[in-house]
Amino acid sequence: MARVCQITGKRPQVGNNVSHANNKTKRRFLPNLQKKRFFIPEEGKWITLKLSTKAIKTINKNGISAVLKEAKANGNLVL
Numbered sequence: 001m002a003r004v005c006q007i008t009g010k011r012p013q014v015g016n017n018v019s020h021a022n023n024k025t026k027r028r029f030l031p032n033l034q035k036k037r038f039f040i041p042e043e044g045k046w047i048t049l050k051l052s053t054k055a056i057k058t059i060n061k062n063g064i065s066a067v068l069k070e071a072k073a074n075g076n077l078v079l
Helices: 053-062 064-074
Strands: 013-018 024-029 033-040 045-052
Touching: 033 053, 033 064, 045 053, 053 064
Parallel strands: none
Antiparallel strands: 013 024, 033 045
16 A cells, blocks of 8 residues: 555655755655554544644644544545
8 A cells, every 4th residue: 555645635745865965865744653442433434544643733733524524625545
């Protein structure tokens, strides 16, 4: 599975390791992804999502239904 948040669409970024001597080598910055289960009361079922911690905080603030509805509207949701 790809390292992509299913709500925000966050992906790995590319950058440089910079040594004390200012040598640069390529590296990847990976998003902080977690697998989390959520209960959707409208459908009466559980879903498992692979989310960034930022997306988990957004769901805690706004609710799972509102976040799923917005993600579907933006085309980010990958189920």
